[in-house]
Amino acid sequence: MVKTQQLSEKWIKASILGTIWASSEIVLGSFLHNLRVPFSGNILTAIGIIILISASYKWKENGLFWRAGVICALLKTLSPSAVIFGPFVAIISEAFLLELSVRILGRTIPGLILGSILAMSWNLFYKIFKLMLFYGNNIIDLYTNLMQYAEQQLGLQFDAVWTPLILLLFIQMLFGLVTALIGIRTGSETVNDKTPFRNKFTNHKTKNSFKQSYFNHSINWLIINVILMIGSLVLIGRINFGIWVILEISIAIIWALRYKRALRQLVRPQIWIYFVVITMITAFVFTRLQSGKTITDALLIGIEMNLRAIIMIMGFSVLGTELYNPKIRDYFARSYFKQLPVALQLSLESLPMMIANTPELKAIVKNPTLFVHHIMAFADFRLNEIKAKESFKQKVFIITGEVGGGKTTCIKNIIENLQQENISVSGIYSSRIVENDITTGYDVINISTNKSTKFLRKTGDSTQQKIGKFYIFNEGLDAGNDTLKNSDSQIVVIDEIGKLELTENGWFDSVELIIKKQDSHLILVVRNEFVSQIIDKFRVKPEFMLNVYEEDCTTISETISSAVIT
Secondary structure (H helix, E strand, O other): OOOHHHOOHHHHHHHHHHHHHHHHHHHHHHHHHHOOOOOHHHHHHHHHHHHHHHHHOOOOOOOHHHHHHHHHHHHHOOOOOOOOHHHHHHHHHHHHHHHHHHHHHOOOHHHHHHHHHHHHHHHHHHHHHHHHHHHOOHHHHHHHHHHHHHHHHHOOOOOOOOHHHHHHHHHHHHHHHHHHHHHHHHHHHHOOOOOOHHHOOOOOOOOOOOOOOOOOOOHHHHHHHHHHHHHHHHHOOOOOHHHHHHHHHHHHHHHHHHOHHHHHHHOOHHHHHHHHHHHHHHHHHHHHHOOOOOHHHHHHHHHHHHHHHHHHHHHHHHHHHHOOOHHHHHHHHOOOOOOHHHHHHHHHHHHHHHHHOOOOHHHHHHOHHHHHHHHHHHHHHHHHHHHHHHOOOOOEEEEEEOOOOOHHHHHHHHHHHHHHOOOOEEEEEEEEEEEOOEEEEEEEEEOOOOOEEEEEEOOOOOOOOEEOOEEEOHHHHHHHHHHHHOOOOOEEEEEEEOHHHHOOOOOHHHHHHHHHHOOOEEEEEEEHHHHHHHHHHHOOOOOEEEEOOOOOHHHHHHHHHHHHHO
């Protein structure tokens, strides 16, 4: 659990909205792009805008839109896609345009409509800017000549150069208007919607996780990459074409060797299809429609445009990789955006839950209003959950005793007493296996399910780890750790912490996780001889040290329940 007291409520709300927006980008975005659905970018933008406008009817803080956009953009970079820089810029720009509009016109219907139209229209301007950035001024000449050729062939009596762009802009603006009206309508409806979140989502999917593999980040490489990108653009037309081509290919090879994302760009069939198509169109346009150009000249222009595009695409990919540098994150942690890293960590906690409960696209299309009601219910649910945990202070109780002193028997009585007090308890305890009055091993018991798994035995084989005279069985170790890592009760019990944990084995990782999450109280059962070492190892300050030899189990459970309830 993130220490949310470090966050303002505005950043908490932005974190929730950014997470909801990001989950739609990650889940629905992959679906739409894989199916090659036309205007998929506009559909995703519309969903994000509807979420923000709907939320603005309940949460009215200024600055919420751009903060949510920053959170969403950062979470979007965690998706498996190799192309992250473009979506990152687009999402932030859309959020800032919506924010700018409501700052100028207020949180009014005209302000929300204008913001939606600006955010939606940004898609067109961004695509034009990206094409010019990737392919240079030649792409303008290519487009202009093609439109003039179309005029001649079709006998058009008007300027066809601007007509497609004006038509596309009109469609984008209309789409933005409709999006705003949907957001305004659903937002006004959700204000009085009190249906609890748990009754809403019924579609459950496997949780998604995004693991960042280790990479040796370097500020020097970040600077070098920027210089290589800018240098490539500056040198076009200023040095011999053959030397420039060799330079571009060398840069691409260097990036491919150092960055997996850059390499993934090169192996995509789409980039080579574009290479061939643009080269062929360039050869046609600059030989048939312009005088003084040979086929060789035209082909060289096409190759130049494509190589420039490849370098720019790979360049943004490698910059995105280097920007994950922890030093850069630390810098932001000390700047005006110092709350951003904590808000992002909070979003990462919410993201798997939101992804798991994102409805299928057909359900959204069938009833978009119900979808917005669902996600706003989640937003309220998550906000209340975070607020409830803000004041939570984890308490650690250590129950001590000697070997065979009745610690496990006592802990079973304590669990039963706590449950009778309506205090939820989960975790594990050890069950002694006795044969002919001799202890032959221990099983690990899941408190929630009462399931028993073999853990320690006196007999085993040489491949197994040992603790004292007992062999450790991995199935018991795995079962215990799985139980602890998935515990979500008020109190988590861990029986017999000792030698294994002091060497960072056994239940060590699970105890560390529970202490870090800070969302459950913790009962540790520890032998007397290990108490001080365990306290130092886990850096905890016990609320109470309770010895089963000195106090009866009922008194111990009453002490714990009183401390937890207060």
